[in-house]
Amino acid sequence: MKRFTIWMREVLPPKWLIILMAFCYLMSIAVPQLVLYYFDLYEIQEETGLLKTPLFCLGMFAIIFGLYRSGAFHPIFQNDYREWLAQTPWSHEKPLPRGPVYLVAQDFLILCMISSLSYFHDPELWLITPSLFLIAHSLMCLMSFILTQEYRYAYVITFLLPSLLYLYESPGLSFISVAIIAIISHWGLRKAMRTFDKWSGEQNHFLQTNSQLAKEMRLKNILGWPHDSMGPISSPKNPTLGWAIALALQAGWWSFSVILQISDRPEFLSLIIGIGIGLWVCSFIPTSRCLSGHAPPINFWGRMRTGRWIIPSYDKIFLSPLVVSCCLTLATCMTLYFPQSLAIIFGVAATFYVFFTIYFTPDLDEWRLTGNHRIHPGFGINKTELVQTQ
Amino acid sequence: MIRVENVTQHYSVRPVLTDISLTIPQGSRTAVIGPNGMGKTTFLSVLAGVLEPQRGHVEIDGIRRRSSVDKELALRKKAFFLPDRCYLPKMRTGREFLLGVGRLYDIEELRLFDHAQRLFSLFNLTELADSPISNYSAGQQKKISLASPLIIEAEILLLDEPFSGGLDPAGILALRRVLTRLAEENGCTIVFTAPVPELVAENADRLIVIRDGQIAVNDSIADLLTKTGTGRSVEQMLNEQIFPESEQNVADYFAGGVA
Structure with missing residues (x-):
């Protein structure tokens, strides 16, 4: 028994979390029973849905456990652990000191236990709990792939996730779909761990974003003018053309899938208008990053009086929101003429939206360091934290 | 060496700098002077890469400003620009500020600690080194902002009015010597x-x-003195070069008063 406990402890969450989950589970059984008894609802207990509470609770545990299994064991999510590991002679063939990052037999046992309890509560929907575990685990893996620069795996998983929207009514098919995603995640994890030396080093852009670059950015922000704008700091690069197209297609596929599922709902129109306005506002975010602290080479009156109303080398930063506005307007008009093809129209619009937003926005480093503008301190200065010298 | 080639800059329709070309040799201490609003700060901003001139360009050690990301990053480490009015972090101590600037420029930590301490001594700020900058007087804030270009050990310092802004005589003397x-x-x-x-x-x-947006004088002070003749101080010579009408203005003012 002691050996079994030690063996299980390799993957188990902390004791307090297990106790809390057990307590919540017992409460999810007891409280509905009390409610049914107190209000005498036994005759309509199925309609109340109260008996589904334990299943809901088990689903939550499955999600928490799935997130924990990847988040707590993957070195990419633990800065100190990763940095320490990089100093040791550890390699991917050896077990990880904090426990396995891949799914192992202990996980299978725990899942079996949760699934059995789910089956006990609902023999039809019990497959939802292992599916939720695998989805949560795969989502954490997806994040780790972005951080470890295994972009292809991240892309494939993101591309497969909308399949669940089509299959959610059939728990069996959903589970198969999720299992395929989990297998791809597993391959991705193996590939990522094999390249540990690469992604734990200084060349990892995302890790730099997390630690070194973030430190620089924090420094930059607290040091005031001129260090905030004139300091020798690099910014993250824009995606390449290939990745811009790939991401745009991904966005189109997601939009198509989501809208196909919700287009027959009564609140659809207001939802779409809200999202459209939100997207239009969001298209200004990359432009606002370029505008911040960078004034035009000549001022407004200078433009008017010299006849240089448009300065292409500066005004190119407005191209992205302009094209995106046109794109959204066109999509809105198209829906009026082809209301039966909403999903296709919005899928195509989302593809172009993402592509134009990414591709027509200047690279921030290019803009900051080589753009045709005047750097000035007034924009974005936080006067509550900074003091101006006389 | 800094080379300025045919630089023209205007913000609206009035040209601030008109077709300026000159060379500033390495190791020189060059003062840019002129009446108010005549483009001194604009000239320094062009050198510092704060603005891209409408025409012309600036080269530092043969590298053109704003020509590429890598070159501009290298130039920013090499040439430091300190504007006349800086924004300093209120709630940070002077030491935190200086160490932060040094880290931003990848100065080695141990050297940084030592250099920061020496700078505090230089500007008589040792007692205030660990106080928030909001507690500093105007002159002390100017001193800490002046310490920032020194701590990064840049090869080229572009300083906009470093001697003004409430600097006390000790501070002026220290800065001058440094x-x-x-x-x-x-x-x-x-x-x-x-x-x-x-x-x-x-x-x-x-x-x-x-x-008037153009270079009226660009020479070494020794040569200027030689050209303008003996028996006159640098100040006199400069006043004649920069403010030729000042003496006449004063004379006109008093003449008007008597009348």
Whole structure:
């Protein structure tokens, strides 16, 4: 028994979390029973849905456990652990000191236990709990792939996730779909761990974003003018053309899938208008990053009086929101003429939206360091934290 | 060496700098002076890459400003620009600020700690080193902002009015000596603007006078003195070069008063 406990402890969450989950589970059984008894609802207990509470609770545990299994064991999510590991002679063939990052037999046992309890509560929907575990685990893996620069795996998983929207009514098919995603995640994890030396080093852009670059950015922000704008700091690069197209297609596929599922709902129109306005506002975010602290080479009156109303080398930063506005307007008009093809129209619009937003926005480093503008301190200065010298 | 080629800059329709070309040799201490609003700060901003001129360009050691990301990043480490009015973090201590600037420029930590301490001593700020900058007086804030270009050990210092802004005589003396030694011993190139000629004589060995957007004078002070003749002080010579109408204005004023 002691050996079994030690063996299980390799993957188990902390004791307090297990106790809390057990307590919540017992409460999810007891409280509905009390409610049914107190209000005498036994005759309509199925309609109340109260008996589904334990299943809901088990689903939550499955999600928490799935997130924990990847988040707590993957070195990419633990800065100190990763940095320490990089100093040791550890390699991917050896077990990880904090426990396995891949799914192992202990996980299978725990899942079996949760699934059995789910089956006990609902023999039809019990497959939802292992599916939720695998989805949560795969989502954490997806994040780790972005951080470890295994972009292809991240892309494939993101591309497969909308399949669940089509299959959610059939728990069996959903589970198969999720299992395929989990297998791809597993391959991705193996590939990522094999390249540990690469992604734990200084060349990892995302890790730099997390630690070194973030430190620089924090420094930059607290040091005031001129260090905030004139300091020798690099910014993250824009995606390449290939990745811009790939991401745009991904966005189109997601939009198509989501809208196909919700287009027959009564609140659809207001939802779409809200999202459209939100997207239009969001298209200004990359432009606002370029505008911040960078004034035009000549001022407004200078433009008017010299006849240089448009300065292409500066005004190119407005191209992205302009094209995106046109794109959204066109999509809105198209829906009026082809209301039966909403999903296709919005899928195509989302593809172009993402592509134009990414591709027509200047690279921030290019803009900051080589753009045709005047750097000035007034924009974005936080006067509550900074003091101006006389 | 800094080379300025045919630089023209205007913000609206009035040109601030018109077709300026000049060279600033390495290791020189160059003062840029001129009447108010005549483009001293704009000139320094063009050198610093703060703005891209409408025409022309600036080269530092053969590298053109804003020509590529990598080159501009390298130039920003090499040439440091300190504007006349900086924004400093209120709630950070002077030491945190200086160490932060040093880290931003990848200065080695141990050297940084030592250098920061020496800078506090230089500017008589040792007692305030660990106090928030909001507690500093105007002159002390100016001193800490002046310490920031020194701590990064840049080869080229572009300083906009470093001697103004409430700096006390001890601070002026310290800065003057440091700039002189940096230029003479380390070969640093120093370009600074100054509103009054009195500050130029002892702080600079070269002089650039900007008037009406153009270079009126660009020469070493020694050569200028030789050209203008003996028996006159640098101040007198500069006043004649920069503010030729000032004496006449004063005379006209009093003449008008008597009448």
